[in-house]
Amino acid sequence: MPAYEIEIILNRQLADCLSIPVFITDTMGNLIFYNEPAEEIFGKRFEDTGEMPVEQWSTMFRPVDEAGIRLPPDELPLVKTLQNATPHHKTFWIESLQGKNQKISVTSYPIIGRTGVMSGAVAIFWKSNDE
């Protein structure tokens, strides 16, 4: 298996130093890394799961709007970033593991290195304390 581009490797090394939850995907949306703060939101440990295909990890969150209506994937920041290689931001709710909705803001950006080609994307989850 070829190595990732250095901008992906450096994003992981950076994420590993941060206290904010960070998810990193490849260009297909496969989850290739998430840091310790992200493990709390996700309810899984990277050490246990390793990389996860997009079909598997994308179904683990149920994103809903204020009225509790399911958000279509095309409205999610990370999906948009992967589609058009631009940064996005949105606040919405996800159903927590306990069945309670958690308000979060997600900021996503594309990883585009010196070659000018997108090699992946990063999503930062900001947990909101209000309902």
Added chain:
Amino acid sequence: MKIKLWGVRGSITTTGPETAYYGGNTSCVDVWEDGCVLVLDGGSGIQKLVLDNELVTKRIDVLLTHLHMDHIQGLGFFSPLFDPSMEVHIWGPASITRTLHSRLSRYLSPPLFPVLIRDLPCKLTFHEIQNSHFTIGPFTIHTDYVIHPGPTVGFRVSGRRSTFTYIPDHEPALGKNGIIKSSQWLSGFDLAVGADLLLHDAQYTGQEYLKKKGWGHSSMEDAGLFASMAGVKRVLFAHHDPSRTDIQLDDIFTAFQEKNSYTFNYQLAREGMEIILDDL
């Protein structure tokens, strides 16, 4: 494939009897096969480079890993550039906003250097490289960006029977916990995997590296780990710290050998060293 090291010192040239054995010239290596030559980096060692083999064509290719001074400072003193009968090709990384030619012109122009690039009498061509594959004569070359400040690549040079990997400036351990022990997450892995010979940055001791994180270089331990993960057959530790005397280098390396054993042969790179790879 025949390889000769013309400069293995890091950062700045050193002169004097106390560095005479390993040498004080900065990065430069030549690689020969079938009468064709590649010159890797244009540090001060390039000034002494003698084309002692017979060139089949009047062509020389100089491949630059990056444009830090210790890798280009000898370029202006490379005699083929002043020979109108020579065809010189310079390969190196551009930046996001400036071409290779424009970046090199900052050094090869007054007041830092008396001659302008456009006034060099040889037939000069520039080639920009990034994550690239190309061939030059009998050589197949693969270049990839590696972790080091500024656009920096490493080289994987394959001849007919052997492969030489050259990554003189590299900090694969940059991060909270150092090198991630998975080849997919290892900067430079594709360049080095299974190589017959790897020349790699090993500027620091493990202790020194802790104080030099982010400076772009490796400890001997990290160079050894990198080589193990890439499954190379032989390693040369290079880019020796300019503050080291020959005696200090020997002492540090002996202490390192007592603590670290690998399946591959490893030694300190030394100016003037010649290696014929096909005989390995």
